[in-house]
Each structure stands twice: as structure tokens, then as C-alpha cells.
Amino acid sequence: MFEIGIMHFVVLSVVVFAAGICTLLTKRNAIGILIGIELIMNAAGINFVAYNRYVWGGGGVGSLIDGQVFAIFIIVLAAAEAAIALAIFLNFYNTFSSIDVERADEMKG
Amino acid sequence: MYLLLAAQSIDLGPVQPLLFYGLALLLAISAWLVVLSDNIVRMAVFLLLALGAVGGLYFMLAAEFLAAVQLIVYAGGTLILIVFGVMLTSKNPFLQFRVKLWERMVALALALTICGFLIFALVNTPLGGNGPLTPEAGYEQVQEIGKALLSTYLVPFEVAAVLLLVVMIGAAYMARRRAQ
Numbered sequence: 001m002f003e004i005g006i007m008h009f010v011v012l013s014v015v016v017f018a019a020g021i022c023t024l025l026t027k028r029n030a031i032g033i034l035i036g037i038e039l040i041m042n043a044a045g046i047n048f049v050a051y052n053r054y055v056w057g058g059g060g061v062g063s064l065i066d067g068q069v070f071a072i073f074i075i076v077l078a079a080a081e082a083a084i085a086l087a088i089f090l091n092f093y094n095t096f097s098s099i100d101v102e103r104a105d106e107m108k109g
Numbered sequence: 110m111y112l113l114l115a116a117q118s119i120d121l122g123p124v125q126p127l128l129f130y131g132l133a134l135l136l137a138i139s140a141w142l143v144v145l146s147d148n149i150v151r152m153a154v155f156l157l158l159a160l161g162a163v164g165g166l167y168f169m170l171a172a173e174f175l176a177a178v179q180l181i182v183y184a185g186g187t188l189i190l191i192v193f194g195v196m197l198t199s200k201n202p203f204l205q206f207r208v209k210l211w212e213r214m215v216a217l218a219l220a221l222t223i224c225g226f227l228i229f230a231l232v233n234t235p236l237g238g239n240g241p242l243t244p245e246a247g248y249e250q251v252q253e254i255g256k257a258l259l260s261t262y263l264v265p266f267e268v269a270a271v272l273l274l275v276v277m278i279g280a281a282y283m284a285r286r287r288a289q
Contacts, residue, residue, distance in 0.1 A: 004129045006236060009166065012133045014227045016159070018220040019140035025216035028206040029149050031194050035156050038187065039140055042163045045179075053170040055236060065250070068172050069257050075182050076269050080276040082187045086194040087283035093198040100206055 009050035017043035030089045030099050034082060041078045045071045129169060136162035147206070149195050153188065160184045174251050 016039055023036030052067025089099060096103050139158035146152050160183045167176035258266045 004125055004169075007231070008129060008133070009170070010231055011228060012136065012166075014224055014231070015137050016140045017227070018224040019137075019144050021223060022141075022144040022216050022220040023152075025219065026144065026208050026213050027152075028208060031149055031191060031198065032152055034191065034194075035143060035152050038156060038183075038191075039143065039159065042160065042183075046163060046166060049167055049170045049172050049175060053172070065253050065257055066261075068175050068254060069262050071167075071172070071175055072178060072254070072258075073262075073265060073269060075178055076273065079182055079187050079190075080272055082190050083276050083280040084283075086190055087280040089194055089198055090284045099198045 006050050006054035009046060009054075013043040013046040013050070016040075016046070028100050028102055030092065030101050030104075031086075033101065034085050034089075037081070038078060041074055045074045048074070125169070128165075132162045132165045132169070135159075136166070147208075149199065150192075153192050153195060156191070157184060157188050160188065172250070174254055 020036045020039030020043060023039060024033055025036075027033050027036065048067040048071045052065065052071075056064040056067065092104060093099050136159055139155040139162065142155045143152050143159065146155065160179065164176045164179040164184065167173075167179055
């Protein structure tokens with residue numbers, strides 16, 4: 001109980017993942033949905049780094065750090081995705097004067 | 110202060126559980142407050158707390174470079190982007206969208222089901238590997254990450270660089286002001 005192992009980190013990341021899924025499903029504000037995606041990505045990052053530390057010994061001489069590299073890629077992709085998503089939301093807001101995703105039911109070819 | 114402590118010595122001894130449970134509580138509570146709050150600005154603030162806690166957890170997992178990147182890029186960059194998005198897309202800062210109760214219930218049930226299945230799968234999965242190694246003198250984490258990025262992960266690294274350029278141009282193009 002008092003020795004922190006990988007299970008602690010992984011269960012915590014499951015909790016954060018569930019919060020992300022809940023945010024994704026219950027928010028009608030498009031930016032709220034984006035925030036849910038950020039939570040999910042952070043849960044994935046915690047998993048990568050925790051497994052890297054406890055399974056491959058990340059942090060010691062001769063250890064592998066692939067998990068940390070993947071976590072860096074997650075951060076990069078999250079930043080890119082946030083930039084693109086917000087540009088789309090700005091266009092959406094300019095068109096519909098609202099950021100409510102329920103109103104995004106029209107398409108223009 | 111705790112973060113500095115964690116960065117200086119990885120083997121925290123008796124402080125480690127305390128630190129972990131503190132950060133875990135902060136992370137779990139702020140993540141679920143994001144779900145519960147209806148105000149988008151509050152959601153962004155709770156996301157900031159959650160991101161900071163994740164950075165602290167990276168420190169605990171002996172990933173100092175990643176923790177710094179998390180705080181700089183995520184808490185400093187992505188979150189500012191989100192706050193700018195909030196400011197540009199709402200007429201008043203207390204804009205709220207009502208969500209029906211049954212929608213919340215369905216989402217919560219789904220999330221808890223996924224949660225249960227994942228924990229069940231985790232408990233029944235044996236872990237391999239050699240466990241955490243203690244850091245020794247002469248180990249430079251940033252060097253190791255740099256070597257990995259420029260050898261094993263060279264192609265994903267370059268693709269990510271091109272992706273960021275494309276995203277920058279694309280976002281600037283899409284978010285520009287339309288000619289009336």
C-alpha cells in the first residue's frame with residue numbers, strides 16, 4: 001500500500017481517462033470536447049512514462065527511454081491538434097455565431 | 110518545492126507515497142471537476158491544475174525532461190491556446206450549455222464501465238521487465254532522449270517537424286479573417 005508501484009500510476013491514468021471520456025460525451029461546447037481529448041492524451045502519457053519507468057527501468061544507466069520519447073510525441077501531437085481544432089472552431093463560430101456542437105449539422109460542398 | 114525535491118533525488122523514501130497520493134488526488138479531483146463544471150473558463154483552470162499534476166507525476170517517474178516539456182508546452186502553450194479559443198468564441202465569459210441529466214448518466218455509466226474493464230484487465234496482466242533502476246552518476250537523461258530522437262526515432266521526429274509546419278500554416282490560413 002505504501003510502496004508506490006506501477007499499478008498506482010496505471011489506475012490513476014484509468015481514472016483520468018474515464019474523466020476525459022465523460023467530458024467528451026457530456027460537453028456541448030466544442031472547446032470542452034477539446035479539453036476532454038487533452039485529458040485522454042495525458043492519461044496515455046502517464047501510462048507510457050510509468051511503464052517505461054517500472055518495466056524498462058527508465059532513469060538508470062543502460063535503461064530504455066522509448067516510453068518517454070513516445071510521451072514527447074504525444075505532447076507534440078496534442079499541441080498540433082489543439083491548434084488545428086481551435087482554427088476550425090473559430091471558423092465554425094464565424095459561420096454559426098455559436099460554439100455549440102449540436103448546431104454543427106449542416107455541410108456545404 | 111516538492112517538485113524540486115523530486116527532481117534532485119529520485120529515491121524519495123518515505124515521502125514518495127505522500128507525494129504520489131497528493132499529486133494523484135489533485136489530478137483525479139481536477140480531472141473530475143472538469144467533467145462536473147459547466148463553465149468553460151473553470152474547465153480550463155481545472156485542466157491547468159490537472160496538467161500541472163501530471164507534470165509532477167513525470168518528475169516522480171524520473172522523467173525530468175518530460176516534466177519540463179509538459180509544463181512548458183502543455184501548461185504554457187496548449188492551455189493558453191485553449192483560453193484564447195474560449196475568449197474568441199464566447200460573447201460572455203459565463204456562457205453555459207445545459208446538458209440533460211440522462212445524457213450525463215449515460216456518459217458516466219459508459220466511463221465507469223470502461224474504467225472497470227480496464228482495471229480488471231490490468232489486474233490480470235502479468236508485468237515483465239526489470240523494475241525501476243536507480244539513477245547513477247554520469248547518466249544524462251536529455252542526452253539519451255536526444256540520441257533516441259536522432260537515431261531510432263529519426264523518421265517520426267522529422268515527420269513531427271513537418272507536421273508542426275503544416276499545422277502552423279494551416280491554422281493561420283483557416284483562422285484568418287474572411288474578406289467581407
